[in-house]
Amino acid sequence: MATLIIAEHDNQSLKAVNLNLVNAASRIGGEVHLLVAGYGCQVVADSASKITGVGKVLLADSAVYEHQLAENMSQLIVDLAKDYSHLVAPATTMGKNIMPRVAALLDVAQISDVIRVDSDDTFARPIYAGNAIATVKSLDRIKVMTVRGSSFDGAAEQDLSVVIEVVDSVYDAGISNLIAEQVVQSERPELTAANVIVSGGRGMGNGENFSMLDEVADKLGAAVGASRAAVDAGFVPNDMQVGQTGKIVAPDLYIAVGISGAIQHLAGMKDSKVIVAINKDEEAPIFQVADYGLVTDLFVALPDLADKL
Amino acid sequence: MKILVTVKRTIDANTKIRVMSDNSNVDLNNVKMALNPFCEIAVEEAVRMKEKGDASEVLVVSIGDKACQEQIRTALALGADRGIHVETEASIEPLNVAKILAKVVAEEQVSLVILGKQSIDADNNQTGQMLAALTNMPQGTFASEIQIHGDKVQVSREVDSGLQTVELAMPAVITTDLRLNEPRYASLPNIMKAKRKPLVMTTPAELGVDIKQHTQLLKVEAPAERQAGVKVASVAELIEKLKHEAKVI
């Protein structure tokens, strides 16, 4: 029994979510290996080799894997699958894109969004926007799954590094190409890795007003998130959306500002340790999950908050 | 160019479901059902392609029990031309769904398949990718914009880091994200017209697909409930609580 984790990275750095996955994989039992597939990504493999609990790193470094296109990546992973009982990726857009393709090629199911590992074949996952938790047993010989990083603590890193094995297979399906990329640059911590998140909703009124959230976020070293309504209205880019169909977060502190608390939004943040809601409507459903609620106009509260912090 | 759109009957997005007392599953008795929102966006996109002249026919398929014909009719009322109902029990695993769809794709020789990225019941986000794998088609998942250029299709994808545009050789599979379009409402005349549009029925067996069980549902539980906390009177009190009571800042 051994688990292969498909690493989340951007060819330059290894994302924090991999640490959570190593921890999840160690609960399955058996060896844990990490696949770093990309282009010019030796540095990523180097950091991967220092995660406590990882037995070996596989490095597939080729231009065909630069953008982790599902058509090419899935072939590579299927090729490596014979040595593994479990293939695991984070439930990020990378993992969600690639892993079902891998599963179908192997003629096995995928178990999506695992939040708890009960044994090597039994896992828990949220369904219906997190309003129910299903415990599912896999009947397949190879278990393919995506795992929610926010549900597991991160593994530690150490000075000692394990062996990095080079994988030479180069698969180019030749049916897809990346032609443009708009990566949102931010000085702030990533949403899924942040300890504190300040999120704005439709109540923010427009994009400029998000600078008021920025000021609070600066004081707290926080990431800034948003509801779907704020993204749909064009206030902020899509990568900031928290919820059932956006990012799933579980920070120590989540401050929801001008967000009503629709089930789809709650699905993405209700596992936060402490929730604060600032909303002028005292009936807003967000108050039902908030540890601290402040019923007030956000345009008054935010400058005050930035000032007093 | 023929487009295949898939539709699933799911709970209405505004309903909150309850878990059954024996923890065997969620309780769907008397729950309002609807067309999965992501499928609705898929239908809308295909219909717009036809209206623009990019597509000649929009075919819609649903897999499930008899009740899902209602969702096929909804799609026909929104502008799809023809429906296929593959009759199975209400819900089957994504891999089985993908296998059925692969057969339909082969029979109908479609150039593009548009699916919702996930259904809001099982939240799996798998079927499109699996279909692409089984038919060896490229995939453009989580689409927020689609443009046809000859025999290629460009898809802007919503990814965690921002946006990414891929170019796929058709035939191709696309899954929709929320911002791809805003679906129209079906007009009454179109709802009437949809009743006369062709809808054929088939079964997995007729298509040559053997439904296999890959997972077993052991139990379904309600998530841990969060208790509502307290209301604070001012920003100063909030900061004080966060510092000294919750100790998170």
Ligand SMILES: Cc1cc2nc3c(=O)[nH]c(=O)nc-3n(C[C@H](O)[C@H](O)[C@H](O)COP(=O)(O)OP(=O)(O)OC[C@H]3O[C@@H](n4cnc5c(N)ncnc54)[C@H](O)[C@@H]3O)c2cc1C
């Ligand atoms: C299939 C599907 C998937 C979805 N996925 C997601 C998702 O991933 N994430 C997500 O967030 N949503 C998602 N949604 C949308 C969700 O249902 C809600 O529509 C959305 O979350 C609402 O965003 P909001 O709270 O910002 O806006 P609203 O519901 O409009 O709430 C705005 C709030 O701001 C308050 N407000 C206004 N002005 C002020 C002021 N001056 N001071 C203080 N408070 C003020 C109001 O009282 C109100 O409570 C999804 C919906 C569907 C159907």
